[in-house]
Amino acid sequence: MLPKHFRQTVAALLALAFATSLFARGQFWDFLGYTQVDSSRDHGRIQINRRDVHSRMIQLRVSGEAIFFDRLVVHFDDGTSQELVISDRILPGTRNYVLLGEGSLESIELWYYKEPWGHNPRVSLYGVRSPEGDGQNIAQEH
Numbered sequence: 380m381l382p383k384h385f386r387q388t389v390a391a392l393l394a395l396a397f398a399t400s401l402f403a404r405g406q407f408w409d410f411l412g413y414t415q416v417d418s419s420r421d422h423g424r425i426q427i428n429r430r431d432v433h434s435r436m437i438q439l440r441v442s443g444e445a446i447f448f449d450r451l452v453v454h455f456d457d458g459t460s461q462e463l464v465i466s467d468r469i470l471p472g473t474r475n476y477v478l479l480g481e482g483s484l485e486s487i488e489l490w491y492y493k494e495p496w497g498h499n500p501r502v503s504l505y506g507v508r509s510p511e512g513d514g515q516n517i518a519q520e521h
Contacts, residue, residue, distance in 0.1 A: 408438060408505035411484065416446060416500045418493060425487045425504045430456070433483050434506030439475045443500035448475075449490040455482035471500070481509065 411434070412425040439448075448465040455461070461480055469475050487504060 407508070409434070409508060411437070411504045411506050412487075413501060413503040414489070416489070416491065416496075416502060418496050418499055421493050422488060422490045423502075425489065425502065427484045427486055427504075429506075430483060433481070433509040435479055435481065435509045436507045437477050437479060437484075437487070438505040438507075439469060439477070440503040440505065441469045441473070441500055442471050442503070443498050444494075444496040445470045446500050446502065447492045447494070449492065451477065451490070452488040453479055454485045454488070455480075456485050457482060
């Protein structure tokens with residue numbers, strides 16, 4: 380028979396995994412825009428095409444090639460901005476989550492390190508609607 384503390388630890392880890400998967404399933408991600416990263420530049424911009432979405436969390440999805448992001452500058456409709464240091468490589472098929480302040484997004488500036496990519500990678504941006512957001516959530520793959 381296994382020691383009691385070992386069984387309690389396993390039970391706690393299983394409960395945490397179950398709770399995390401429930402949280403992730405309850406989120407609906409709204410597609411906000413995308414950009415094709417240009418290997419001749421060190422930054423780009425995603426213009427938000429869904430002005431009706433007030434997001435508190437955004438998600439970057441990379442396809443094609445890995446990108447090492449330096450920082451993001453988030454521009455809000457009210458003229459304010461928020462700089463977020465990323466300093467991390469995002470691989471294709473993975474997702475990077477960023478928490479934001481409150482507000483309607485206008486655009487996101489992506490600052491990254493130029494690399495000799497075989498094909499220019501694509502960055503798609505998604506947002507989770509704030510609780511006070513109106514309307515229906517739509518999650519799309521682009």
